[in-house]
Amino acid sequence: MKPFISFALASLFAATTLLPATAPAQSAAPQSAASQSSIPIYGFVVKNTYPHDPQAFTQGLFFKDGHLFETTGQKGQSSLRRVDLKSGKVLQKKDLAPEYFGEGSTAVGDNIVGLTWTSNVGFIYDAHSFALKSRFNYKGEGWGLASDARAVYMSDGSFEIRVLDPKTLDEQRRIRVTADGKPLTQLNELEVVDGELYANVWGSDVIARIDPASGNVVGWINLSGLLPPDKRGTASVDAVLNGIAWDARQRRLYVTGKLWPKLFEIELVKMQR
Template identity: 40%
Template sequence: MRRVTATGWRAVAAAAVLAACTAAPPADGTPADGAVPVIEPVVLGELGHDPAAWTQGLQADGADLYEGTGESASQLRQLDPATGDLLRSAATPHGYYGEGITVVGPRIWQLTWRDGVAVEWDRATLTPLREVPVAGEGWGLCFDGTRLVRSDGSDRLRFHDPNDFTETGSVAVTRDGRPVGGLNELECVDGQVWANVWYTDTLVRIDPGRGVVTAVVDATALADAARRAGGNILNGIAHLRGDEYLLTGKHWPAMYRVRLEVPGPR
């Protein structure tokens, strides 16, 4: 999402999200979604990351690594997966405010924040192919092999046809019956959806069929204060293989290769 650096807001938002992710079941008897594990990422290595990048989306696909950025320098970028160095980039058309990205075969879809469109790119040339209308705000985006999954900053995941972006349904996300809002950058992995939670260093894993949170990642210790100028927070998750991922944040100077070791069944 967009730049906000008020540390007071960050503290309030983080407290609200952690309360939603860890609170006891509601007093009205709503059934709990089950014991949700809370884990911390295990750091395996570190790559460079352009500190000028206001990261909105991050995805690894085969030997390729892509990043979508926002603010006034909204771009679609290809990065070197071994070093994090920028290989090539293209500005979003018409000065659109770029948001989440996802790879669909030879194409890349990129959301815009409030411009009301998604941009389809040619992956080989990083050339825009077309724009399609999208109702509401665009935040995070991923592809589960069949459908696109979009977040809009609320507690809802929205599903879209990957060919023309037609919205085909949605699901509200809860933890113990309570809404988990601020869903932002997304990553689809093995039928589950990982989501960065806006203005926190929390990730949640979501069962998109039921809309329930199945795991929580507390990544507050991932980057020290020196790497968080202006209070910039975690936003960027790319699945590599197995339980290995790349994590980064807005204007962070590094990406972290981590293991997310979630115990038990989903």
């Protein structure tokens, strides 16, 4: 995955101002360039901070039945995990074969579905035992995955999100994602939150809120300052924001990043222009 941010996003967040050090828990608000857009911008307040495995190359993050699950990437290091939220400890783990680079994941019924990056294959696991039940194929790359009662949503790094049948995982259609009429690419980890699709925009500190019916970006979440690069514990360029989990039972939103030592519960705050 090449470090690239789409033109629409780069121009929107071309100018930002940071809050003073006395208020580190809330994000900065994009200013002049953002004022030219009608898309609402949200900052954040950190509600809780939890440990996160700094070796976890986070590709998928989600809750099922009150439990936190994560999939990690890199060949020879990819895995499916059940994680204790408060301690960050891995409670259950299944490693992928070393030839696979794990990607996004989501719960579908009693199963967990996971993607691979360039192998054109996904895996279906039993959500309780992690036993491999079956596999499925798709064209192109696999990036992010999310689901609701009606569909499974899959990103591939482009500005299109594939809509899959939850029973067969066959592609039904595609959502073309645009912001102010411009295609938004680099859509990565996905999560369904109250009917919207939240998408990490890879290589940035931004999450796009997407209306799945129209494909329009209906909100930007600016997480600049949540965990600055010098606080991530690694100089790796891969240590980017990636991982959104919505606990629908408790109505709590969590985010983390690849190789990040922390996972955050955040509350969104609409910013004034």
